[in-house]
Amino acid sequence: MSQPILVVGGGQGIGAGIAAAFGERAVVWTRSGGVDATDPASLRRAFDALQAEHGAPFALVHCPGDFAEQPLLETDEATYRAMFASNVDTAFHTIRTVVPAMIAAKRPGRVVLFAAAGVDKNRGMARAPVYFAAKAAVVQLGRALALETAPHGITVNVVAPGLVDHPRSHRESQRRMLPRVPAQRLGTVDDVVAVVRHLLRPESAYLTGQVLTVDGGLQI
Numbered sequence: 020m021s022q023p024i025l026v027v028g029g030g031q032g033i034g035a036g037i038a039a040a041f042g043e044r045a046v047v048w049t050r051s052g053g054v055d056a057t058d059p060a061s062l063r064r065a066f067d068a069l070q071a072e073h074g075a076p077f078a079l080v081h082c083p084g085d086f087a088e089q090p091l092l093e094t095d096e097a098t099y100r101a102m103f104a105s106n107v108d109t110a111f112h113t114i115r116t117v118v119p120a121m122i123a124a125k126r127p128g129r130v131v132l133f134a135a136a137g138v139d140k141n142r143g144m145a146r147a148p149v150y151f152a153a154k155a156a157v158v159q160l161g162r163a164l165a166l167e168t169a170p171h172g173i174t175v176n177v178v179a180p181g182l183v184d185h186p187r188s189h190r191e192s193q194r195r196m197l198p199r200v201p202a203q204r205l206g207t208v209d210d211v212v213a214v215v216r217h218l219l220r221p222e223s224a225y226l227t228g229q230v231l232t233v234d235g236g237l238q239i
């Protein structure tokens with residue numbers, strides 16, 4: 020396989036759609052598949068095996084990010100820590116495990132992280148405040164990484180979905196929000212996959228450090 024596309028969290032939902040879109044070129048890591056992205060040692064083992072077999076990947080697509088809808092004052096410490104572990108720790112540890120090898124490979128590369136629509140805006144997000152705070156942290160990690168990797172020809176962008184329908188989606192929350200979506204429908208996994216495909220094209224080499232919101236206009 021030439022220069023794989025590593026899809027962390029490619030077992031379900033959006034990540035599974037991305038992995039399917041890239042076929043045999045995709046390497047998928049999931050928690051249930053034995054790679055825990057909250058654990059640097061687990062990531063290191065998986066990455067050493069990947070590198071030994073295929074070399075450094077062309078792209079890292081990081082998808083994990085659990086959701087919890089709870090007012091801030093009702094959020095207990097365990098939920099708070101779980102949100103940051105799932106959304107921020109996994110991104111931080113994955114980046115630190117994978118990106119240095121992409122730089123060392125001295126080839127063009129791509130990093131795609133996942134936030135959520137609206138977290139880059141200058142306003143409060145009361146529906147799921149701890150989740151959205153964690154996603155805002157992912158945006159900042161992405162922007163900083165974009166600055167660090169741009170001289171090496173590696174772009175870093177953040178995809179920020181709105182309400183995406185798939186079997187594990189939070190349907191009750193989506194049902195309440197749907198009337199506010201100007202496009203008058205939920206997003207599909209394919210809507211998001213199309214944006215990731217675009218980011219991975221050779222023609223997208225000058226597109227970096229951006230948040231690409233895919234939400235049918237919800238955050239306009």
Ligand SMILES: NC(=O)c1ccc[n+]([C@@H]2O[C@H](COP(=O)([O-])OP(=O)(O)OC[C@H]3O[C@@H](n4cnc5c(N)ncnc54)[C@H](OP(=O)(O)O)[C@@H]3O)[C@@H](O)[C@H]2O)c1
Nearest residue numbers: 028030031032033049050051055056082083084133180183
């Ligand atoms: N769905 C939406 O409407 C929506 C909206 C806004 C933002 N997002 C964001 O978009 C991204 C993808 O969402 P999704 O709904 O497709 O997520 P999902 O259905 O929950 O799938 C997440 C994937 O990540 C894997 N994963 C979770 N924790 C992991 C860990 N510690 N180590 C390794 N793999 C781990 C899961 O592994 P297993 O397969 O083993 O469970 C699964 O394959 C997330 O960051 C999410 O916050 C989604």
